[in-house]
Amino acid sequence: MIPNPYDVLVYIALTAFPGNSPDHDIQNPQTKLTQGFNGYAVKYSPFFDSRIAVSASANFGLVGNGRLFVLGLTANGIMAEKCFDTQDSLYDVAWSEAHESQLVVACGDGSVKLFDISVETFPVQSWQEHKREVYAVSWNQISKDTFASSSWDGTIKVWSPVRPSSILTLPTHSCTYSTAFSPHSPSILSSVTSDSHLRIFDLRTPASSSNHLVNFIPIHGSPSLKPSPVGSNRTFPPSECLTHDWNKYRDTVIATAGVDQIIRTFDIRNPKAGPIALLNGHEYAVRKLAWSPHLSDVLLSASYDMTCRVWSDGTAMGQQATPPSMGGGEGRELGRMDTHTEFVTGVDWCLFGAEGWCASCAWDERLCVWDARGVMGP
Secondary structure, three states: OOOOOOOOOEEEOOOOOOOOOOOOOOOOOEEEOOOOOEEEEEEEOOOOOOEEEEEEEHHHHOOOOEEEEEEEEEOOEEEEEEEEEEOOOEEEEEEOOOOOOEEEEEEOOOEEEEEEOOOOOOOOEEEEOOOOOEEEEEEOOOOOOOEEEEEOOOEEEEEOOOOOOOOEEEEOOOOEEEEEEOOOOOOEEEEEEOOOEEEEEEOOOOOOOOOOEEEEEEOOOOOOOOOOOOOOOOOOOOOOEEEEEEOOOOOOEEEEEEOOOOEEEEEOOOHHHOOOEEEOOOOOOEEEEEEOOOOOOEEEEEEOOOOEEEEEOOOOOOOOOOOHHHOOOOOEEEEEEOOOOOOEEEEEEOOOOOOOEEEEEEOOOOEEEEEHHHOOOO
16 A cells, blocks of 8 residues: 555556566556546656656646655555656656756646656756746757647757756747657757647757748648548548657657647658558547657557557558658558547556557546557457
């Protein structure tokens, strides 16, 4: 039994250790229950396969406190290693790529806070520059010494954990729900916004009037696909884009998703071509995407329809995406996990061990650790 205030509702598929069960059965989980905080984001540690962070908010993030959970996967289940409370909601979390015990969170009061799990109670650093809610944070996986935040105030800020103020501010002029450093370059940063555009920034370029913006891609433009189950001749009215992620193997491929329920993949080498794949199936808005760190064509999604779904974008391991002119885009759903009973808001893959282990969190106050191979069809 985990004592208060470190209790966290945890939903464990099989055992706490990835790969311990060969049959990948996710129908008979162990459970630990508590009330009070609704999950918003989950991230595996880049250093340990047995450590997960969850950012959560009271009252569904509308009003009240936030709580950051640092959880350990043990032979006895998932145990809370550390818990930090904040005065406002927490919407996202990112582990430091340079320090195994540090992580940064996005706060509803416009602040960005850095916590160290070796320090009690309070953040080791806090920055208050954004004017509205901070909705996403992303650590630079290449240089490892900077991270970015994006906010509803229409800006992206780049930070160093050792500096008292931001290094750089990039305007988007639109509510920015998601920002991410490329996992292939220390200087390339992306974002998706409420104005239905994918922006690519290259920090190596002169700032000038473009503020490092090198690509401005309409997400709901006409797709360049041959006929598919979604229909290549359909037009899509602009709608808010809530999430995106970089492919871990193909350095020019990005997936986006949002309110219109469709997952799209883009090749930023040809920004005018439209999406190269359309993945349709979710019944409500898609809140989070994560490309697999093990398979180049597989990605995971979390949706307000209370499901997590595993997809293939239609490309094979180690191959480049089919060019739009040749009719790429034959992606498909591989399977789904529908254990959650509320909006699913966060998903992440384990970097280590067997290739299918992942975690999800939702407004039902549950963290699920499960094996995607258990839901994937042949």
